[in-house]
Amino acid sequence: MRLTFAGALPERGFDVAFDLAEGETVAVLGPNGAGKSTLLGLLAGLLAPSEGRATLGGDVLFDVGPGRRVLVEPRRRGVSLLAQEALLFPHLSVLENVAFGPRSRGLSRAESRATASAWLERVGTPELAGRSPGRLSGGQAQRVAIARALATDPALLLLDEPLAALDVTVAPAIRTLLREVLQGRSAVIVTHDALDAFLLADRVLILDGGRVVETGRTTEVLTRPVTAFGARLAGLNLLLGRRTETGFTGSNGLVVPWEGAGREGEEFALAIRPAAVSVARPGGPPAGTVCGAAPGTSRVTATVDDIEHRGDVIRVHAAGMTADLAPADAVAMGVLPGCAVEVSLRHEDAIVYALPAATDAGPAGGRTGDGR
Incomplete structure (x- = not known):
């Protein structure tokens, strides 16, 4: 679904606006303290803006300003957040972890388990259905977390450094999996890795000091940066200057x-x-x-x-x-x-x-x- 977002939190120095087309993935990058976590918190409903409006597919997520204060609770937003850590429920089996979302949205136990089984198959872990989270490796747990995030069929998927906690030998496989499941899905992914942006995102949004300082198609930003951070991310020298008569x-x-x-x-x-x-x-x-x-x-x-x-x-x-x-x-x-x-x-x-x-x-x- 199409997302329109404009939100401000003056106490955090945050004032950001952007649009996300239906089926588009945008990678959000920036130095520490740039406002990336604040953006995810506002979208997920974990934070309330001082002012602004966000809509998803025509439905209002929040609308705050003089004389108005609409804040849709997180579970009713159609937004799913995949964090750095898998954060699986330790007292539930893998199958029940994935079935939790569909069940909480009103599906029957049988329907929820059928949905969970389908997603475990999709992420390549059907054999783990009966295991407890404590018996999973880091890569297995993250695959299950991806299945749980998608089992509710969210209108918008939020990913917060989904590969940061994984071993370098495991991350490539999870990156490939994300590339597959994000096809045609509206998503916002926060990352510090240029490879994540290049392989997973259609567009890049660079934040600094709570503002958008650079945005564009991923290949454009990684080849023609306009900020020092964008240049470092792309592994390029960026030399600013002027057009002259000869060049x-x-x-x-x-x-x-x-x-x-x-x-x-x-x-x-x-x-x-x-x-x-x-x-x-x-x-x-x-x-x-x-x-x-x-x-x-x-x-x-x-x-x-x-x-x-x-x-x-x-x-x-x-x-x-x-x-x-x-x-x-x-x-x-x-x-x-x-x-x-x-x-x-x-x-x-x-x-x-x-x-x-x-x-x-x-x-x-x-x-x-x-x-x-």
Whole structure:
């Protein structure tokens, strides 16, 4: 069902509005304290807004303002919440856990058990029906929790970090299961994992400070971010700048020729992978993929702000960007915090695009701009 949401809680600094199309899944991301849990609480009916209105399929979930206060109780909203932990009832069998929702909505015991059995079959755990929750592994418990959340056929499914508590060997299978059961279902999933957003969501909503700061199709946000958090999530450098007569000039002075549309002086951005950025000591050969002052490259001189070890590479922070170097290259060049370097990139590796006129405009704040 279609969801429209606008809610504010001033004491939490929360003021968010967005729409969710029927059958669409939106991933909600953001740093700690951004308002993600508040959003789920308002949708589920666990929190009451100070002001706002939300509807689901035409039915009001809440409508609060001067002279009006409608708050539909959680069990009557048609909303189901799947938390990080399975939170199964310890005194009920797996079958009875899943049957609890349909039974509480008025189905007979036989109908509720039949529904529960069908969902246990759907999530691949029919053999667990007679077990107690205490005898389940983490992956098994989460599969049962998914079956329980869906057994009531909710109009809206809320997922709060559903894979966060799972072992890395179990999470991929549960992610695949969620991808299957979310097809054509209206859902809101809170996650910190870009892979969850990419595989499970049609659209991304990034919150920061209780506001929507970025929203768009998942592939768009993960390739053309407009916020620092979105760039970190996508594993990209984000360099802000302006459209110039000949192309793009970044805030760090990097000049990149570009022939796309846009007015001179308009706010633009450049996105590039750290692995595609090269670093050299002034006057020396660069490490990485860029060769000297070859045609089709741009460079800027800067001071190294920091270096960090990340897996099998050394990440160098300079000129407002990051570059990934092989440890041997970093040692050979003597790259240390405070030293001067030249940061280079190939034009073909960069994506240049216009920034939206406003990124905090709520549901109307779509994404604009052309790639290369």
